[in-house]
Amino acid sequence: MSQTHPVNQEVTLSVIKTACSNCNLRELCLPYGMSIDELERLDDLVSTRRRVKRGDHLYRAGEVFDAIYAIRSGFFKTDVLLEDGRDQVTGFQMAGELLGLDGISTEHHTCNAIALEDSEICAIPFSRLEVLSREIHTLQHHFHKVMSREIVRDHGVMMLLGTMRAEERLAAFLLNLSQRFTARGFSHAEFYLRMTREEIGSYLGLKLETVSRAFSRFQEEGHIAVQQKHIRILNVNGLKALMHHRAV
Amino acid sequence: MSQTHPVNQEVTLSVIKTACSNCNLRELCLPYGMSIDELERLDDLVSTRRRVKRGDHLYRAGEVFDAIYAIRSGFFKTDVLLEDGRDQVTGFQMAGELLGLDGISTEHHTCNAIALEDSEICAIPFSRLEVLSREIHTLQHHFHKVMSREIVRDHGVMMLLGTMRAEERLAAFLLNLSQRFTARGFSHAEFYLRMTREEIGSYLGLKLETVSRAFSRFQEEGHIAVQQKHIRILNVNGLKALMHHRAV
DNA sequence: GCGTTCGCTTGATCCAAGTCAACCATAAAA
DNA sequence: TTTTATGGTTGACTTGGATCAAGCGAACGC
Numbered sequence: 001m002s003q004t005h006p007v008n009q010e011v012t013l014s015v016i017k018t019a020c021s022n023c024n025l026r027e028l029c030l031p032y033g034m035s036i037d038e039l040e041r042l043d044d045l046v047s048t049r050r051r052v053k054r055g056d057h058l059y060r061a062g063e064v065f066d067a068i069y070a071i072r073s074g075f076f077k078t079d080v081l082l083e084d085g086r087d088q089v090t091g092f093q094m095a096g097e098l099l100g101l102d103g104i105s106t107e108h109h110t111c112n113a114i115a116l117e118d119s120e121i122c123a124i125p126f127s128r129l130e131v132l133s134r135e136i137h138t139l140q141h142h143f144h145k146v147m148s149r150e151i152v153r154d155h156g157v158m159m160l161l162g163t164m165r166a167e168e169r170l171a172a173f174l175l176n177l178s179q180r181f182t183a184r185g186f187s188h189a190e191f192y193l194r195m196t197r198e199e200i201g202s203y204l205g206l207k208l209e210t211v212s213r214a215f216s217r218f219q220e221e222g223h224i225a226v227q228q229k230h231i232r233i234l235n236v237n238g239l240k241a242l243m244h245h246r247a248v
Numbered sequence: 249m250s251q252t253h254p255v256n257q258e259v260t261l262s263v264i265k266t267a268c269s270n271c272n273l274r275e276l277c278l279p280y281g282m283s284i285d286e287l288e289r290l291d292d293l294v295s296t297r298r299r300v301k302r303g304d305h306l307y308r309a310g311e312v313f314d315a316i317y318a319i320r321s322g323f324f325k326t327d328v329l330l331e332d333g334r335d336q337v338t339g340f341q342m343a344g345e346l347l348g349l350d351g352i353s354t355e356h357h358t359c360n361a362i363a364l365e366d367s368e369i370c371a372i373p374f375s376r377l378e379v380l381s382r383e384i385h386t387l388q389h390h391f392h393k394v395m396s397r398e399i400v401r402d403h404g405v406m407m408l409l410g411t412m413r414a415e416e417r418l419a420a421f422l423l424n425l426s427q428r429f430t431a432r433g434f435s436h437a438e439f440y441l442r443m444t445r446e447e448i449g450s451y452l453g454l455k456l457e458t459v460s461r462a463f464s465r466f467q468e469e470g471h472i473a474v475q476q477k478h479i480r481i482l483n484v485n486g487l488k489a490l491m492h493h494r495a496v
Numbered sequence: 497g498c499g500t501t502c503g504c505t506t507g508a509t510c511c512a513a514g515t516c517a518a519c520c521a522t523a524a525a526a
Numbered sequence: 527t528t529t530t531a532t533g534g535t536t537g538a539c540t541t542g543g544a545t546c547a548a549g550c551g552a553a554c555g556c
Contacts, residue, residue, distance in 0.1 A: 414513065461513095
């Protein structure tokens with residue numbers, strides 16, 4: 001590459017921009033709660049940035065695990081494949097969230113992570129994260145919290161799959177998305193779905209037709225406005241009520 | 249209490265017996281992979297042993313979290329209660345397994361842990377565990393693996409709830425129990441269920457009648473012998489086949 | 497600009513599991 | 527020993543969501 005001064009400057013700028021210490025997601029992501037000095041030590045670790053094009057795998061089930069990934073921008077899904085060919089989407093991840101925690105257990109990834117739009121991720125080599133988290137207490141503690149939060153989230157999904165009916169599931173799903181978009185500074189009431197009806201259905205344990213019908217019903221009842229993947233929430237409380245419709 | 253010599257000796261003996269370094273579950277539990285010296289440092293931490301009677305809570309959702317618990321003996325369930333009164337069993341835990349990991353995230357427990365038989369647990373103060381795991385790399389790494397394993401387990405349950413039909417779920421459940429009993433040195437083919445049909449159903453997202461019917465069907469087909477809570481597995485491969493019966 | 501593809505919607509029908517109800521078995525209480 | 531309570535089984539019926547099928551609209555490649 002050219003080594004002229006202007007280009008070097010540009011490279012430097014770009015490096016600064018990719019550092020955790022300057023990342024506008026740091027309050028959502030791994031750096032949460034860390035001091036300026038501590039952040040600079042984390043920057044060292046998280047130097048590798050990578051683009052993942054829509055439809056491409058970030059990692060695949062079975063591959064050796066050596067890093068977790070923070071989503072810098074974009075949108076992912078994770079899915080698990082059963083031996084008999086059935087598969088299920090286990091989660092949708094957006095900016096500031098971590099991918100790959102499931103791989104720590106066996107040192108192999110146990111699911112596929114696929115970009116649903118062109119995305120950018122920060123790779124965090126796991127063994128180095130363990131070293132650093134021995135030294136930075138806040139990092140250690142926050143990492144534990146993030147793992148625990150993932151467990152709590154999964155319990156919520158189990159609850160949804162085990163006790164809720166179709167419309168309740170979809171209402172819960174929309175409210176969850178809305179809440180996560182809000183946390184990222186986007187509108188809570190209007191967003192684009194990055195995933196298909198089939199992927200939503202897979203995640204919610206429903207068929208795509210059922211998802212589609214539920215969307216139509218919500219629209220008829222004035223809770224939301226749907227136009228393909230564009231969703232506007234017209235009545236949050238209506239959705240919340242729907243979510244707990246039938247206490248069986 | 250009496251301070252005579254024999255009694256003191258008994259106390260000492262009892263303390264030695266409760267230490268991780270002498271625990272016969274150490275290969276299944278938190279101490280996995282630790283050296284003798286390291287184990288002795290862990291012993292300090294895990295000094296509190298507690299009995300929990302059948303039906304009693306180890307902790308309740310909403311309580312402040314300050315420790316995780318290793319099951320020394322016995323059997324637990326965890327369940328989550330939704331605002332609208334619905335609840336679901338999120339897991340069954342047996343000797344050597346950890347309880348309470350969900351509480352790290354918010355510093356409050358997010359589920360109830362209830363003993364299904366008279367049990368004994370070791371309390372592990374969490375902040376002290378974090379301190380020690382900064383010093384003992386194997387402890388740190390193993391703890392991360394345990395948390396990750398919990399995430400992978402939950403994905404398995406999501407898979408089960410999202411894609412499997414009733415008989416497949418129950419077959420998977422029985423095989424899972426069998427495998428965990430085996431890992432603890434018990435028969436893989438014969439065991440007592442500690443939970444009711446209703447609790448199994450709640451965990452599997454089914455009604456108790458459906459669970460009961462599936463048991464009867466498995467018995468008719470010669471896969472298992474059921475007598476109340478006593479289960480004998482007669483045909484493991486039959487169950488495995490059942491588990492992947494319909495690749496929809 | 498046009499055909500092809502992919503994702504979505506909607507309708508008709510079907511079935512697995514839920515619901516309701518009766519009854520049985522075991523264990524604890526009286 | 528009988529009574530009561532709790533948990534389990536089984537049958538008859540209902541239903542929510544799956545399945546099958548047709549058609550539509552937007553996006554993309556040629």
